[in-house]
Amino acid sequence: MEWFKSLLTRKLAETLDDLKDESDYIQMRLPVKKISREFDSNLRKMAHHSVLDAKIREANLDDIESFMKLHEQAWKSTNMRYKPFSKELLTDLINDQHIIFLIAKVNNFDSGFAIMYFTGENKDIGIITALGIVPEMQGKGLGTVIVIEIWDYFKKNGAKELRCRVDQDNKNAYRFIKSLGFELIN
Numbered sequence: 001m002e003w004f005k006s007l008l009t010r011k012l013a014e015t016l017d018d019l020k021d022e023s024d025y026i027q028m029r030l031p032v033k034k035i036s037r038e039f040d041s042n043l044r045k046m047a048h049h050s051v052l053d054a055k056i057r058e059a060n061l062d063d064i065e066s067f068m069k070l071h072e073q074a075w076k077s078t079n080m081r082y083k084p085f086s087k088e089l090l091t092d093l094i095n096d097q098h099i100i101f102l103i104a105k106v107n108n109f110d111s112g113f114a115i116m117y118f119t120g121e122n123k124d125i126g127i128i129t130a131l132g133i134v135p136e137m138q139g140k141g142l143g144t145v146i147v148i149e150i151w152d153y154f155k156k157n158g159a160k161e162l163r164c165r166v167d168q169d170n171k172n173a174y175r176f177i178k179s180l181g182f183e184l185i186n
Contacts, residue, residue, distance in 0.1 A: 025165040027185040050141025056149045059101035066110045074132025111137045126154035128164040
């Protein structure tokens with residue numbers, strides 16, 4: 001089964017990255033121990049006041065069409081080259097117990113998403129492989145709400161460090177991730 005997870009993880013990485021090479025990304029990390037109670041509390045207060053009715057759920061097969069639309073809207077609002085997911089790949093990825101898809105709903109509309117998984121020898125590194133917000137919700141706190149959900153999930157499941165890669169041309173994403181305490185990996 002581990003080989004299957006490895007195959008799906010590689011397919012996810014290929015789908016997201018086949019048009020990029022590693023030098024197009026900024027590698028970032030956040031040790032969980034650096035998420036202080038005060039910072040976490042302040043972030044939660046800020047998120048609560050910005051998007052009051054955001055509901056986050058783990059995606060299932062019924063969410064494939066919605067995810068495809070969210071992914072397209074979020075990526076086409078950036079200057080990054082867009083590569084859509086196929087329904088077949090999304091079905092495989094959503095069915096993979098090692099990959100977590102989150103979808104955020106605001107005012108009855110799916111408005112943001114995240115894709116994440118664990119890696120590392122002890123499965124103690126949480127990887128945020130994708131985070132996207134529809135253009136009309138960007139800058140309104142929804143990304144923060146989703147990241148809080150990601151933190152909670154990874155912390156609850158024993159992550160010692162969170163990691164992500166940010167496209168070097170996506171300055172808004174870089175500033176956002178940095179504001180959450182993530183630091184560059186040398």
